[in-house]
Amino acid sequence: MATPPISSLVSQRLLGKVAFVTGGASGIGEGIVRLFHRHGAKVCFVDVQDELGYRLLESLGGDKDPNIFYSHCDVTVEDDLRRAVDLTVTRFGTLDIMVNNAGISGTPSSDIRNVDISEFEKVFDINVKAVFMGMKYAASVMIPRKQGSIISLGSVGSVIGGIGPHHYVGSKHAVVGLTRSVAAELGQHGIRVNCVSPYAVPTNLAVAHLPEDERTEDVFTGFREFAKKNANLQGVELTVEDVANAVLFLASEDARYISGDNLLVDGGFTRVNHSLRVFR
Template structure:
């Protein structure tokens, strides 16, 4: 089987589809023959992503706020109507929140991060699993973070939300392990994306490049990862090559977790 046939005809749903990781992952699935539904709350951004990726294969879009149960049910219905199935779900949408100590964090800021990063992941699991249970197969990959395994200062809401994603992954994996469905989570360290540009500017508005250099210096590999490096791990976890990988927390952190 060639790379272009590995996911031939399979249906993949990606939330946060307009983002750098979402687009990179869509690209990897498309070149392997998958049909992809990109889900994002930003209509113009996700449509632009579709136009960029359209030459690679069958890609469509749905506009949704992942924290809204009606919107989540809507994008799942769109996928089923378009594809008849959902073989792979990349439960990827997330936000970083504001960088601030716990004592300065407003409850509203905390709730906003949890609405997207936790409620959004939960609702995605809830509605996509119903489809996968009916069809008797599927692979789900949740995007957590190295912050979902470790602590970090001034990002308590983000850290707590990503730990919650880890817990949701484990619980879901155990619930559906005998139903032909696998659920795993990925845990990247900093990825070279607009999200990191925002965080760098928050840490040091006058010299964000200094923040980037400091982060890279702390990495055993001396750099950020590229979105394509995250995408390739997602594709592996979705593939039959990962048929006995379930409930796992996969670090994509350049060795940070070994330190």
């Protein structure tokens, strides 16, 4: 018998699974939604960007596809998030995979004396509190079933300092801490809890500090060049799809004994230091 092509061996890795993705209307979240849907998952994705959310929904089949739907949800509002998870369970019967992707970078500031505390609180509300609530409501569905996978999006800023505003870097460190703590509790229930932390990805989040009309192609080209120059792994540009593939891996049975991990998708950026120029 001929060996089937690799593409057929890895297809439909989430067939029949139910997934919930926050911040799924654009950027990395959109990439995750598209990939999960392609791999056979039933997906609910939420966001506050309704125009983008419904546009993505239509591109994936809209009302013609019963396995995908979009719901408006402010992840910092507990009732919003709880209702969205309840809606997912009502529609699909359960919840197998929770992806806490929604996040913001915050306003850049190189001087701690100028940091607005309300800005600090906003970043922590979205990047930390919402992640915790996502874990909480996912666990409420998964614990009785003794199975499930919870994945949160971190950043290279989750393990090193100096690459973003204090509120952003602090929040991403907190996501890793929550991942490890919740993995410790939920392991007894067969639930895996992990984190994915990427290097620089050219999405709107990367230039969110700029007004929308200034997020030109030239700006993204400059961002890509800056990321390429400072990357450890050369010859490869990190994309949304690369990050989505890492999330897919942790959501699938291929990662069935991985929990409490922070999977760095950074080409070694956080593990090497070229300042002494030994190799460069």
